[in-house]
Amino acid sequence: MTTQNSSSITFPPALQDRRVLVTGGAGFVGRSVVAAFRANGIPVTVADLKPFETDDSEIVAIQGDLRDAEVREAAFGDDVAGVVHLAAITSVLKSAEQPQETFSNNVQLTHDLLELARVKGAEKFVLASTNAVVGDVGTGRITVDNSLLPLTPYGGTKAAGEMLLSGYAGAYGMKTCALRFTNIYGPGMGHKDSFVPRMMRAALAGSGVQVYGDGGQRRDLVHIDDVVQGILRAWTQDFTGPAIIGAGHSISVLEMIEAVRTVTGAELPIEHVPAKTGEMPAVIVDISRSKEDLGYQPAVSLVEGLETVWRDFLAAQSERVAG
Numbered sequence: 001m002t003t004q005n006s007s008s009i010t011f012p013p014a015l016q017d018r019r020v021l022v023t024g025g026a027g028f029v030g031r032s033v034v035a036a037f038r039a040n041g042i043p044v045t046v047a048d049l050k051p052f053e054t055d056d057s058e059i060v061a062i063q064g065d066l067r068d069a070e071v072r073e074a075a076f077g078d079d080v081a082g083v084v085h086l087a088a089i090t091s092v093l094k095s096a097e098q099p100q101e102t103f104s105n106n107v108q109l110t111h112d113l114l115e116l117a118r119v120k121g122a123e124k125f126v127l128a129s130t131n132a133v134v135g136d137v138g139t140g141r142i143t144v145d146n147s148l149l150p151l152t153p154y155g156g157t158k159a160a161g162e163m164l165l166s167g168y169a170g171a172y173g174m175k176t177c178a179l180r181f182t183n184i185y186g187p188g189m190g191h192k193d194s195f196v197p198r199m200m201r202a203a204l205a206g207s208g209v210q211v212y213g214d215g216g217q218r219r220d221l222v223h224i225d226d227v228v229q230g231i232l233r234a235w236t237q238d239f240t241g242p243a244i245i246g247a248g249h250s251i252s253v254l255e256m257i258e259a260v261r262t263v264t265g266a267e268l269p270i271e272h273v274p275a276k277t278g279e280m281p282a283v284i285v286d287i288s289r290s291k292e293d294l295g296y297q298p299a300v301s302l303v304e305g306l307e308t309v310w311r312d313f314l315a316a317q318s319e320r321v322a323g
């Protein structure tokens, strides 16, 4: 999916026509990122455990586990300008159940890719990080200057990845940028178990959703088009460091449900269940520095964004019925 925002970004001459390696390019965020680079005429190599099917001759798809050195070598080839590193274990729950596996996928792999980038002279490295690197700040506003105090193996491995990027920037002059995403939503998230797809599935089925506690927890939902814009800006700007990529506006779980009712027309009844221990009361991010550092400016409203997800769920359902 391409946005007005990301197709209007100017690529500096040094990056025009240069190949980008997108790890995790067959995933939810990856597929939109690949499409946006291609819409800007940039050749892309996708490396993922999952297959990436395309008839675009400017996309090279490498299928395999990037922890395998041969897969990494094949993915880099000799001509990549840098890496947009999205491949990771992305589930907080899985990270707590399998911390060792999470370390090898999220930390060791980040190091191995940085090292290969250094050896191959690829100077750009953009990492998909998370607001969870700062842990629980209560109802406080999260800025890019908060201390890193992750509370899960997932958050810990992303924080460690950020530190590796900082070290490679400092020692070798690489341009490295860690983008701390909030909760991303958009088309292509049918395989996910987060709250937006859960609400969409319930709306399709005519069923309801469970709400932990009173539903007053606040979250920042950022649309995939704005995330893609942030990634392309990080790619094209000469900026090194962390940046927060969110909507910059938080809403409660109950407000989310109300917005999905508006968009889908579904009743979406709710059942309150006990609050989960350790759940963060709020994620409220300050994106002003990302505007200054990257020129990042989110453009998709919640209702517009939810409409794109609903259309995607309806289309997938029609395909299931037809096929």
Ligand SMILES: NC(=O)c1ccc[n+]([C@@H]2O[C@H](COP(=O)([O-])OP(=O)(O)OC[C@H]3O[C@@H](n4cnc5c(N)ncnc54)[C@H](O)[C@@H]3O)[C@@H](O)[C@H]2O)c1
Pocket (backbone or CB within 6 Å): 023, 024, 025, 026, 027, 028, 029, 030, 047, 048, 049, 050, 064, 065, 066, 067, 085, 086, 087, 088, 089, 090, 105, 109, 128, 129, 130, 131, 180, 181, 182, 183, 184, 185
């Ligand atoms: N979706 C969100 O709300 C969100 C929020 C914050 C950060 N992030 C980060 O953004 C990135 C992309 O997330 P997503 O939602 O697209 O996840 P996703 O699970 O849809 O995509 C991740 C892709 O990485 C691939 N992958 C994982 N390990 C691999 C390996 N060892 N070798 C090759 N491929 C591998 C998977 O096959 C998958 O296609 C992740 O790094 C995630 O931690 C996502």
